[in-house]
Amino acid sequence: VCVCVLQGKPLQESLGEVTxxxxxxxxxxxxxxxxxxxxVPSSANNRKVLLLKxxxxxxxxxxxxxxxxxxxxxxxxxxxxxxxxxxxxxxxxTPLSALALAELADQAGIPPGVVNVVPCSRDRTPSxxxxxxxxxxxxxxxxxxSTATGKVLLKMAADTVKRVSMELGGHAPFIVFNSADVxxxxxxxxxxxxxxxxxxxxxxNRFLVQSGIYDRFVEQLSRAMxxxxxxxxxxxxxxxxxxxxxxxxxxxxxxxISDAVSQGATVLKGGKRLDGSFMQPTLLAGVTxxxxxxxxxxxxPLVPIIRFETEEEALAIxxxxxxxxxxxxxxxxxxxxxxxxxxLEVGMVGVNEGxxxxxxxxxxxxxxxxxxxEGSMYGVHEYLEVKYMCFGGLKP
Numbered sequence: 296v297c298v299c300v301l302q303g304k305p306l307q308e309s310l311g312e313v314t315x316x317x318x319x320x321x322x323x324x325x326x327x328x329x330x331x332x333x334x335v336p337s338s339a340n341n342r343k344v345l346l347l348k349x350x351x352x353x354x355x356x357x358x359x360x361x362x363x364x365x366x367x368x369x370x371x372x373x374x375x376x377x378x379x380x381x382x383x384x385x386x387x388x389t390p391l392s393a394l395a396l397a398e399l400a401d402q403a404g405i406p407p408g409v410v411n412v413v414p415c416s417r418d419r420t421p422s423x424x425x426x427x428x429x430x431x432x433x434x435x436x437x438x439x440x441s442t443a444t445g446k447v448l449l450k451m452a453a454d455t456v457k458r459v460s461m462e463l464g465g466h467a468p469f470i471v472f473n474s475a476d477v478x479x480x481x482x483x484x485x486x487x488x489x490x491x492x493x494x495x496x497x498x499x500n501r502f503l504v505q506s507g508i509y510d511r512f513v514e515q516l517s518r519a520m521x522x523x524x525x526x527x528x529x530x531x532x533x534x535x536x537x538x539x540x541x542x543x544x545x546x547x548x549x550x551x552i553s554d555a556v557s558q559g560a561t562v563l564k565g566g567k568r569l570d571g572s573f574m575q576p577t578l579l580a581g582v583t584x585x586x587x588x589x590x591x592x593x594x595x596p597l598v599p600i601i602r603f604e605t606e607e608e609a610l611a612i613x614x615x616x617x618x619x620x621x622x623x624x625x626x627x628x629x630x631x632x633x634x635x636x637x638x639l640e641v642g643m644v645g646v647n648e649g650x651x652x653x654x655x656x657x658x659x660x661x662x663x664x665x666x667x668x669e670g671s672m673y674g675v676h677e678y679l680e681v682k683y684m685c686f687g688g689l690k691p
Contacts, residue, residue, distance in 0.1 A: 299529040301389045302363055303537040303572075304491055306530055315652075316364040316396075319670070322654035323372035326675050330377065342687035348679045350378035351458055352434030355427035357448070359439050360540055361494045363389035367396055369658070369669050370437045370460075371410060377678035379435065382411045384427055388540060390414035428452050435678060438462070439496070442618065442663050460667035460677045462496065462659060465620030466592050468613035469499035469649075470635070472606070473507035475625035476647075481515045483649030484598070485523060487623060489576065490650070492536050493596040494544070497621040497643070497652065501589050502600045503609050509602050516598070517564055517578055524576050524596075526569070539572040539595055548574050548595035551588040555579055555599060558586050565596075584612055592618075606631065614640045620660035623649060642668075 298309040333346040354374045358366040367383055374381050385393035393412045400410040415423045428436055428451035435458040438448050442464040452459050469487060471480045487499040504512045527534035539545050549568050556562060560582050565575035576596040582589060588599040589612075603609045613622060622641040626632050636644050642660035645651040652658060652670075659668040667677050 298363060298389075298392060301391055302360060303529050303540065305534045305537050306532070308491060309529065312362060312365050315362075316368040318654045319365065319368040319372045322670070323376040323675065326373075326672055327376035329672065330675060330679065339687075340691040341689050342685055343689065345684040345686065347682040347684055348377075349682055351678055351680050352379060353432055354379045354381045354435040354437060354678060355433050356381050356383040357424065357427065357436070357438040357440070358383065358385050358393070360386035360388040361491055361496075363392035364396065366439050367393055369654075369674070370439075371396075373669065373674040374435075374437075374678045375405075375409070376675050379678050380409050380411070382413060382427060382433075384413050384415070384420075384423060387415060387417045387420055424448065425451060428457070429454060431455055434458060436460070437667075437669075437677070445665065458677070460659075460669065461665040462667075462669060463620075463663060463665040464592050464618055465496045465498070465660065465664055466500050466616050466618050467497055467621045467623060467641070468501045468503055468609075468639070470503045470609050470613060470622075470624035471505060471508065471512055472609075472624065472626040472628070472631060473505045474627045474631065475508065476627060477508055477511050477515060479647060480512060480625035481519050483623065483625060483645070483647070484516060485519050485649070487645070487649035488598055489524060489536060489596055492539055492574070494540065494594050496592075498594075499623055499649070500593055501612070502598055503603050503612055504600055505609070506602055506604055509600075513563070513578075513580060513600060520564055520576055520578060520598075526573060526575070536576060536596060539574055542572050544594060545572045545574050548577070548593060548597055551586075551591075551593055551597060552577060552579070554587040555582060558583065560586060560599070584615070590616075606635065610635065610638050614638075617662055618660065618664040619662040620664035621645065621651065623651075 335344040337344045356370045397412045428448050437460040439462040445461045445463040524536050525533050526536045529537040560579045563578040565577035567575045579599045582599040582601045619641040621643045622639040623645040657668040657671040657673045
């Protein structure tokens with residue numbers, strides 16, 4: 296209910312997020328048993344070389360509004376598994392999920408002072424963030440949010456040389472090649488684009504469709520949008536698409552649509568802002584790389600489709616950005632699958648798959664999409680130091 300009411304996510308998606316949140320705690324509780332050190336053979340016969348894994352210490356956890364529960368457990372679960380204590384600053388738009396998780400942690404028997412939550416107003420966010428990122432007692436910062444804010448926090452952390460994990464902005468390409476199963480590609484596009492009304496960092500943002508199947512893909516996607524998307528309040532049972540987080544978010548989508556149309560794009564579906572922060576799901580054709588919607592992350596239900604001719608052209612467009620979080624493509628050509636998967640400049644690739652997040656896999660990006668990884672065994676490593684212990688004076 297906290298997720299649905301404060302964030303606007305449809306109820307079924309909200310319940311899905313709670314399940315997703317719990318899966319991280321389950322995964323990291325198991326992974327805590329597998330934090331192994333190493334005994335390394337020494338070149339000297341009178342000593343032993345040991346590598347110990349130890350917790351980094353206090354971790355500041357700064358989380359976004361779009362997954363107000365799951366983004367906390369993905370970070371806090373790893374930190375607790377490593378033996379760290381945490382101070383969580385949730386997004387000012389969605390603080391209740393964090394407080395509910397803190398209450399559950401207390402009920403579960405986690406000792407006082409291990410999981411701490413510091414909600415604050417928008418006005419106080421900069422000063423609270425300053426303390427969390429610069430206090431000498433803090434050893435580690437984990438942040439999910441925009442690239443611009445991540446750069447500010449990195450500068451704050453630099454003075455005391457803290458460990459940092461940054462999961463920042465994305466601008467995911469979704470490429471459909473001529474060999475693709477068009478029906479499956481449409482299904483993947485719907486799942487990837489419209490989850491949480493397009494407000495996820497791994498949402499497909501730029502749709503590149505090869506000319507041989509362009510018309511078929513656009514037609515089938517248009518039909519799917521008509522049949523599957525129901526705009527409404529998140530608590531209504533038939534709703535599949537809720538409002539955007541606030542009016543500024545809706546204004547950004549409207550601005551991108553207006554910019555695209557002014558440069559020759561055609562609105563095939565939607566295109567209008569409704570009451571409040573509700574935005575019609577929108578399909579644009581005739582999109583070019585000069586348009587704003589192909590240059591910046593949208594965070595809304597906008598599908599801009601670019602026609603391309605060759606694999607090389609698609610890769611050049613997909614990689615022509617300074618961020619690289621996720622990328623998706625559909626193809627049934629095995630050789631092409633390997634080529635494109637290796638050539639895409641992203642941290643995560645969905646091959647014939649539109650949803651790729653799972654606790655077992657490493658989540659993170661390259662370029663200006665961030666530093667470090669979350670989830671998987673690598674997520675725990677972000678909260679560990681390796682201490683080298685040389686045990687000498689032994690009798691050979």
